[in-house]
Amino acid sequence: MELLQQKILNEGTVLSDHVLKVDAFLNHQIDPQLMVEVGKEFARRFQNDRITKVLTLESSGIAPAMMAALELGVPVIFARKRKSLTLVNDLLTASVYSFTKKETNEISVSQKFLEPTDNVLIIDDFLANGQAALGLASIVELAGAKTAGIGIVIEKSFQNGGKLLRNKGFKVESLARIQSLEGGKVTFGTEGQVPRPTIYSQNQETSVQEVGVGR
Template sequence: MEVLKQRILQEGVVLSDQVLKLDALLNHQVDPGLTMEMGREFARRFEGAGVTRIVTVESSGIPAAFATAVEMNVPLVFARRKKTLLADPDAYCERVPSFTKGIVTDIMLSRDFISAEDKVLFIDDIIANGDAARGLIKIIQRSGAELVGLGVVVEKSFQPGARAIREQGVRLEPLVRIKSLSGGTIEFED
């Protein structure tokens, strides 16, 4: 997606060789028009896969996942990172480290919103080390649902997450792939 690459170049902030801050478009402020374009692109890429449900991890994956769910006309379910008083005590749960937060959290998905009959498309914002993605994939597998693929807005291909997910046999579709942040410069793969 050329428009997404241009926006990342204009509004992304390289904090280190490993960290790209995308608060202006994905993680704090959301551009509805761009987000809907991302949803259309994910829907196009996974058209014909029989998707019955979109899943994501709160919170930064929600806008792109919602846009995809709108385009595919299927429900969106997001895994929570925090237990609340209303949390389902029987929810699927996985402990996962967070690359950007530097902590370990639980992600939880209610058994009420995913079943063995589902064909699930997992949408997320960024894949770096892939810990959250692997955790949610384990939850999807335990539910008995079929994972048809993982769509990510940004793949940081210089980090191991996407490669590890692909090695599991999961179809991973990034909208853009970043191969380097060295020297404060964003370098995309073709």
């Protein structure tokens, strides 16, 4: 998705070989127009999967999940990480380990919002090690429903999450796949082919781009 790649190149910051900061447009400050386009692209990719619910994890997944659900014409549910006084009974839960925060969260969804007849699209902002997506998929399974697919805004394909999910048979669609963050540079790869890095310039359009950011 070219618009998303340009946002990453222009406004993302590489903090290390494994960490990309995108708080300028995705997970702190949010670019609404970008989210509209993200939602449309997810809806296009999963239009034939008979989606009945969109499921995400608070809080960074809510914006792209909301836009995808709007385009698909279905409800969106977000799993809670924090305890709530009003969400205590009949909960579907899973434990999710965050490699970034080095902590384990118990996520929960009220059982009344997921039914065995649901085809669920899981949406999240990042895919690295795949633990959040697996946790959400386990909640779908506990409900007796089906995970129809997993939509990811940004996948770090140099980490093992994407391979893990795909090997388990999940349909995974990522709007931007990052092959490398080494040397403070973002290198994009494309699904289904071996990436061939090229140096990104403002006047050049390529399927694989490399540029230094956050120096």
